Every structure is written in structure tokens, then in C-alpha cells.
């Protein structure tokens with residue numbers, strides 16, 4: 001079954017070129033030319049990934065992202081940000097986006113990111129991974145903490161699972177980018193840092209003094225057994 005990509009973008013020319021290329025790669029596409037329609041389709045159309053512009057009529061991209069996350073949606077979201085707006089990258093990640101790509105983008109890079117951010121459905125459900133009150137269920141992609149469910153986005157889940165699979169082993173941000181985000185990455189590493197911070201806010205009693213996901217200064221991050 002084809003993966004469905006929701007394109008939320010008000011520049012019709014960009015929508016058309018995205019649509020053309022995504023369809024050629026075998027994806028199904030849905031388009032929204034304003035923010036309200038984008039949020040509505042994000043809620044109801046069950047997309048496998050959302051390409052989300054920042055500046056949109058009616059409702060902005062950050063707000064759409066935040067609302068979907070607040071409602072518990074785990075759909076992968078890639079923000080389309082303007083290159084000159086350096087802050088947009090971090091705002092998008094803080095709002096719960098998984099990744100961003102700056103305009104103007106190369107179509108090859110965008111397609112690579114779409115592919116990398118859509119969950120590998122063929123991934124076999126392994127046994128639950130557990131540690132210090134946290135349990136990850138790979139069959140259902142759910143996390144529970146001391147018996148209570150925790151809402152994680154797909155990338156947060158992937159990152160936590162990756163760290164938990166090798167407790168006490170320290171991974172550099174570059175390694176995490178490559179293993180968890182699935183592509184050689186030549187941008188900055190804030191994507192990793194922000195996702196770590198969001199994970200801590202969800203699973204740590206005191207995110208400022210984490211007990212599970214720890215920083216090895218100057219080296220990287222690890223899951224403490």
C-alpha cells in the first residue's frame with residue numbers, strides 16, 4: 001500500500017513540484033493550501049508523513065505541529081523552513097517536528113528525508129525493551145512508564161529505543177543522527193539535542209536532572225541502566 005504524504009504549503013508551484021515527484025516515487029499525496037485545511041487533513045486523513053510549511057494563511061505551521069502533538073499525533077513531520085530564518089529550525093523542532101529542510105531544497109534531498117522519516121514498516125516487532133520503569137513495545141510502538149502510557153512521536157520512540165538497546169553505551173550526536181534519522185546528515189546537530197530534550201521532558205521526573213537519558217559531556221548521550 002502506498003504511503004500517504006500530506007503537503008501543507010500555500011505556494012502552488014511548490015505543491016505541484018512536490019506532488020509530481022512524490023507520486024513518481026510511488027507515494028500518494030494530499031494537499032492543503034492553507035493552515036486550517038492542513039490541520040484538518042492532518043487530523044482526519046491519516047497521513048504517513050506531513051511536509052509542513054511555516055508561513056501559511058489562516059494558521060501557521062508551528063501552530064499546526066504543536067496542535068497535532070498536543071492531540072497525541074505521532075505522525076512524522078518535516079518542516080519546510082526559509083533558509084534565512086535560522087530560528088525557524090529550532091522553533092519547529094521545539095513544536096514537535098521530527099526534521100526540517102530549508103528552502104530552496106534539492107528534490108533529491110527532500111525525497112531522501114521523506115523516505116528516512118517514514119517508519120520502516122517492514123521492521124519486525126521485537127520483544128519489549130525495558131529498563132528503570134520504562135517499557136517500549138515494538139509491536140505497538142508504545143511506551144509505558146511505571147505502567148502509565150507515554151505519548152511519543154515516532155522519532156522520539158526510535159531514539160529512545162536505540163539508546164535503550166545498548167544501555168550505558170555512549171553515542172555521539174553524529175552517530176545518533178545517522179542511526180536514528182537514517183541518513184548521513186551535514187546540517188547542525190540541534191535536531192538530536194532538541195529531540196533528547198523533548199524525550200527527557202516526557203520520561204524524566206526532573207528533566208533538568210535526568211536519570212535515564214544522560215549526557216556524557218563532550219561525547220554524546222546514553223541510556224543509564
Ligand code: CA
Pocket residue numbers: 009010011053054055056
Ligand atoms: Ca508559505
